[in-house]
Amino acid sequence: MTSSTWADFRAAEPVFAETVHQRFTRYRHHVLATLRKDGSPRVSGLEVDVRFGEMWLGMMANSRKAQDLQRDPRCAVQANPGPDDSMDGGDVRIGGRAVEVTDPEVIGRYAQEVGQPEPFQLFRVELGEVVQTCVEGEELVVRTWRPGGAVRTLRRR
Template sequence: MTSSTWADFRTAEPDFAETVQQRFQQYRHHVLATLRKDGSSRVTGLEVAFRFGEMWLGMMPDSRKAQDLRRDPRFAVHANPGPDDSMADGDVRIGGCAVEVTDPLVIGRFVAEVGPPQPFHLFRVELGEVVRTSVEGDELFVRSWRPGQAVRTVSRR
């Protein structure tokens, strides 16, 4: 799978990246899907941070989701849909690979900026796919982006 950094995505598709980031920043908690050792899926809650031109996933030390990502970095994260079913701001998810960060300078910079509970695992997101689904009037729109490709929009009534 080809991947890109958040900064690459922002450069390639600034308006789409802004929409996606705002959607994730509307609520604090989101849903992360990882792969268990046996290959089945695990779904857990998680916070997402956007700092230094990157998207970050932080989690408690030795949590199951951290263990999953250390073993197999593939993931999907779904933005919290909010308190009702209006989908006024659309539905957003990102899939890709999570790269664990162990560099003390990077972790120190993240701690100074975000102030997470410590200790923690920090993963930098490498994007494989970004998808936003929205309803406008009586039409459903699915907008997707993959590294090296233009945004693709599919609609149906």
Template sequence: MVTNWTDFQTAEPQFAQAVRRRFEQYKHHVLATIRKDGSPRVTGLEVTFLHGELWLGMMPYSRKAQDLQRDPRFAVQANPGAGDDMRDGDVRVSGRAVEVTDPEVIARFSGEIAPPEPFHLFRVEPTEVVATSIEGEELVVRTWRPGRRGRTIRRGNGDEPAREVS
């Protein structure tokens, strides 16, 4: 099922807003791609939310861009920030990164973001969004996948099983 950021926002508006806020706390995040030999590659990356889409921009001919041109599967993890308290939780978006080559779309993006040029531009088709946080004494995991309702799972300190609450 092909989807975009707007589909996620429509299905889960509060969750989408929280995920976006989490990514916007920091400029740099961590991107995971798949190398030519099938092994994982992890690199730094900036993400952009614009016109109802989540975008990934990259330097020309960078290894991560080449990875995505060959295999569009990816995961991007929000920067965890300083400290180890995970106060703001942990957020990840996985999916497909579709390279955009339409000059009008690139010009529109460049006109609003002014990235260093030239660059590769990829539009995200999310297949899973996950947020993990600590609330009181519970681990809370929220997930969304296209075509499914969002789920929230709460897990206590280990003395009780995890339970789905939505």
């Protein structure tokens, strides 16, 4: 699977990237899907952050989700749909790989920037697919972006 940074995504598709960014900044907590040791899925809540041209996942040190990502970096991050069932901005998810950051300087810079006390584990997301599903008028609209391509839009009545 080809992957990209958040900066690559924003450069390739600035309007779509802004829509996705707004969905992830609207609420603090989102859902992370990882793979357990036996291959079954695990879903966990977490905070998502976009800065320095990257999408970041920070989590408690040695948490199950961190252990899952260390073993198998494949993941999906689903934006919080919100408490009112409006799904304003649609349903947004990102699939890709979460790469653990172990460089103390990067972790320290990130911690200082966001005001997060250490210790914690930090992962950088390599985007493999970005999807938005929404309703526009009478149509279900699915927008998909993958690295190296343009946004594809599928409309269904």
